[in-house]
Amino acid sequence: MMESPWDIDRELGLHYYLTESPGTGGVLRDLPDDFEVQEIADHTYSDGPYLICSLNRRNWDQHRAIKAIASGLGISHQRIGFAGTKDKRAVTTQFISIYKIKAEEIARLSIPDITLTALGTSQHPIKLGDLQGNSFAIRIRKISDSSLLTSLESFQKSIKEGIPNYVGYQRFGVSRPVTHLIGFEILKGNYQEAVRVMIGKPGSQMEDHEQEGRACYLETEDAARCLHLLPPRLSLERSVLHHLVRYPGDYLGAILQLPRTLRSMYVSAVQSWIFNTTLSMRIRDGHSLFEPEVGDYLIWPDGRTDKITPATIHAAKVQLKRGTCALALVLPGGSYISDAGPDDRNIHTVLEEKGISSQMFEKVSSVLDTKFAGSFRPMLMKTDLTYEIIDGDLLVRFSLPPGQYATTILRELMKADPMDMV
Structure with a gap:
C-alpha cells in the first residue's frame, strides 16, 4: 500500500494505491484514438416505438452529443435514452434509444465525428444501467521509464486479485472537480450556491473566455453579463444562465433546465x-x-x-x-x-x-x-489485463462491469499526475 502524493487524489478521496511497484508514468489521450471504449450489451428487438441505435463518437462530450443528435432530428433530448456515460476525449461506441424516430431519419443525419447506425426497434427505452459492461483498448504514451514495462506481469497478477474499486476521476472532473461540490449544495437545498459553484468555480485548464466568464459570475452573479462572456461550447452552463436572465432568483428552476x-x-x-x-x-x-x-x-x-x-x-x-x-x-x-x-x-x-x-x-x-x-x-475491482508494447508505448486491453472505471486501473498502473490522465 502506498499513499498518493497528488492533491487532487486526496480531494476526491483517492488516498492510496494498493500496489507498491513504481508507476510507469505516461500520458493518456494524447490523441482521442488512444482511448477506445466499446459498450457490451445484449439488446433484443421487436416492434415498438423506440429505435435502438449504435452511437460512435470521437472527441465528443456525451451530453453535448445527445443534444446535437436531438437538434439534428428536431426533437427533445429527453427522447434519447442511454445506459451509461462515456468519456469525451476518446473513441466510444454505445447503444442509445430514440423515441418515435425512424431509421430513414437517422440515415439523413450528418454530424462531424458522430456515426449513428439504426439496429432495430424495441418496446422499451434504454435506461441507465442497461449494459453488461465496457471493453477498453488504451494506449499510454510517453512512458517515463521503459524499464518498468518488464514488471507488468506482476501488475497483471495484482489486478486479477483486486485493487480498490475507487470511483474514477470522470465522475468528479480533474481540471475542474466540481460535480460532487455542486451535489453537496443541492442536497442541502442551497440552490443559489450550487449554481455559483457550477458556473463560477475556476478550473486549472481554462481558455481565456471561459476563465473570464466564470470569474465574472463568481464576483457578480450577474447572469446576463456573464452569459455574453461564456463561450458557446459551454451550452449547459449557458442554459442555466438563460433561465436566470428570464427568471432572476429561480436557482432551482435553473438547475432543472439541465438534463435529468x-x-x-x-x-x-x-x-x-x-x-x-x-x-x-x-x-x-x-x-x-x-x-x-x-x-x-x-x-x-x-x-x-x-x-x-x-x-x-x-x-x-x-x-x-x-x-x-x-x-x-x-x-x-x-x-x-x-x-x-x-x-x-x-x-x-x-x-x-x-x-x-x-x-x-x-x-x-x-x-x-x-x-x-x-x-x-x-470494495475491489478485478480484471484480466493484456498488454503489448508498440514503439515504446504501452497498449492495454481489459473489460469492466458497469459502474467501474478504467482510469482506476490505469491510476494504479501509471501512478502519474492525474492531469496526464484526463
Missing part, C-alpha cells in the same frame, strides 16, 4: 465521494479489502446483500474465497444506515462532518425526480 441524468449525477457524485473517502479510511485503519470482518457487508451478483455476524463469519470467508460474492461498502442515501461495523461508523462520521443526513437524500429525490435510496458497491 446530469442533475442526478451531481447527487450521485456525493455518494461516490463518500464511498472513496470511507474506502480510504478502511485502508488507513488497517482493515483488509480481501478478508471479511464482523459488521462488513457482502454483495452478490444479483445485488442481494448480507451483513456479516459472528455466526456467519466463517461462511463469509468460504464464499469470498470461492468468488461467489464480494465485500462491499454502503453508498448512503435515503435508506437508514446502521452503525454496527467500523465502515458504517466511518460513513456516519463523514456525513456528520459534511452536514448531510438521510432525510436530505429523501427530499432531493422528489426535487430532482430521481430516487437516491442508497446502494452498495464492491
Whole structure:
C-alpha cells in the first residue's frame, strides 16, 4: 500500500494505491484514438416505438452529443435514452434509444465525428444501467521509464486479485472537480450556491473566455453579463444562465433546465465521494479489502446483500474465497444506515462532518425526480489485463462491469499526475 502524493487524489478521496511497484508514468489521450471504449450489451428487438441505435463518437462530450443528435432530428433530448456515460476525449461506441424516430431519419443525419447506425426497434427505452459492461483498448504514451514495462506481469497478477474499486476521476472532473461540490449544495437545498459553484468555480485548464466568464459570475452573479462572456461550447452552463436572465432568483428552476441524468449525477457524485473517502479510511485503519470482518457487508451478483455476524463469519470467508460474492461498502442515501461495523461508523462520521443526513437524500429525490435510496458497491475491482508494447508505448486491453472505471486501473498502473490522465 502506498499513499498518493497528488492533491487532487486526496480531494476526491483517492488516498492510496494498493500496489507498491513504481508507476510507469505516461500520458493518456494524447490523441482521442488512444482511448477506445466499446459498450457490451445484449439488446433484443421487436416492434415498438423506440429505435435502438449504435452511437460512435470521437472527441465528443456525451451530453453535448445527445443534444446535437436531438437538434439534428428536431426533437427533445429527453427522447434519447442511454445506459451509461462515456468519456469525451476518446473513441466510444454505445447503444442509445430514440423515441418515435425512424431509421430513414437517422440515415439523413450528418454530424462531424458522430456515426449513428439504426439496429432495430424495441418496446422499451434504454435506461441507465442497461449494459453488461465496457471493453477498453488504451494506449499510454510517453512512458517515463521503459524499464518498468518488464514488471507488468506482476501488475497483471495484482489486478486479477483486486485493487480498490475507487470511483474514477470522470465522475468528479480533474481540471475542474466540481460535480460532487455542486451535489453537496443541492442536497442541502442551497440552490443559489450550487449554481455559483457550477458556473463560477475556476478550473486549472481554462481558455481565456471561459476563465473570464466564470470569474465574472463568481464576483457578480450577474447572469446576463456573464452569459455574453461564456463561450458557446459551454451550452449547459449557458442554459442555466438563460433561465436566470428570464427568471432572476429561480436557482432551482435553473438547475432543472439541465438534463435529468446530469442533475442526478451531481447527487450521485456525493455518494461516490463518500464511498472513496470511507474506502480510504478502511485502508488507513488497517482493515483488509480481501478478508471479511464482523459488521462488513457482502454483495452478490444479483445485488442481494448480507451483513456479516459472528455466526456467519466463517461462511463469509468460504464464499469470498470461492468468488461467489464480494465485500462491499454502503453508498448512503435515503435508506437508514446502521452503525454496527467500523465502515458504517466511518460513513456516519463523514456525513456528520459534511452536514448531510438521510432525510436530505429523501427530499432531493422528489426535487430532482430521481430516487437516491442508497446502494452498495464492491470494495475491489478485478480484471484480466493484456498488454503489448508498440514503439515504446504501452497498449492495454481489459473489460469492466458497469459502474467501474478504467482510469482506476490505469491510476494504479501509471501512478502519474492525474492531469496526464484526463
